[in-house]
Amino acid sequence: MNRRDILLGAAALGAWPLYNYLKPVPAWSSPDVKGILHDPDAPESGNAKGDVTIVSFFDYNCPFCKTSASHLDKAMRQDGRVRLIYKDWPILTPASVYGAQIALGSKYQGRYTTAYQALMGIPGRRIANEAMRDAVAAAGVDMTRLQADLDKNSPAISALLQRTMNQADSMGLRGTPVYLIGPYAYASALDEGGFRKAIATARAGKPS
Template sequence: MQRRHFLTLAGLLAVGMGLAGSPLLAQGVDVDAILRDPAAPTAGNPKGDVTVVAFLDYNCPYCKKSAPDLERAVREDGRIRLVYKDWPILTEASVYGAQMALAAKYQGGYDKVHHALMAIPGRGVSEEQMLKAIQGSGIDLARLDADLQAHAKDIGTLLKRNLAQAESIGLQGTPTYLIGPFRTSTLDYAGFKEAFAEARRRQAAE
């Protein structure tokens, strides 16, 4: 992955590094809300030195293609904090999938549903196909349905907040990855590893 594939955010997301001086803050971008929304599902190392924020849609084939490489790179690195931003912008079924994944978080099962939905091949995946995948994920479906109803308002609010955050930094589509001070789209395993290393080099230099 060559460096020309990265779009710098001028330090916007360099955790703890000069955020107060970022020119984008003056435009109303809440950096801390993007990095540390307590309602957003997270993975990896909660004390990692680089934060990756992944804006994803369960009907995005490029999200699905890069998801295994992202997970592998995060797992092998051991020092990455990964934040998932469900951003269902492609189809109505995308919204359904995001709602189900976020409802699963209440029983500690976001990862199970997320992985199940990302594993469905192709685009234009229907709600029926998503439900079938969720049923095979090992999640407690009765609890999932109850949590979906009980937390519908909170889930809807989070999805709206994700949308507002994406718009605030001018995102154009999925997947989009914010990696340290960089914004980029589709990456493979080697690309993610290089992005992690470059983010650390940039942070060390500041």
């Protein structure tokens, strides 16, 4: 059973190993840099004209992703010059695919970050579909509209998830979270200080 099987909805559980780089390493082994940085369907936040871009590959059933999410938000708000690209990469459980779908579906009503924060706020690593749906509803997402948007835009959402999978595969990514910060990749959970250091490293143009 591989990640593509999970993305296609196969009934499999389990996590992929997390690799922790002691120092940032060059991220780009893929020719599709434009697709990674400028996919028009990928949600974004932060400063659209920021001088550092962070690309976050994550899974809503990844406890390390959840640990890092609030630290990333604090570091971005403190900095003010960071652009964040969200890459929903549901590789851990079939329910992860559902979480990614409802988050991306929420984007059509301008509530992607609301759904993202709600899903990241659910404790645990094997969250059921119902718990994800309840969390998004409690956060204020219009669930009637969400279902209509999912019905209408399912092919576009599936295509985006497949592009993200292809991008991750092309770079040899093995598990979540992975943060591309400037030209460097960090395959580990980072705290606020870690994100600040990584952002400074990206601005300096060389690993510290």
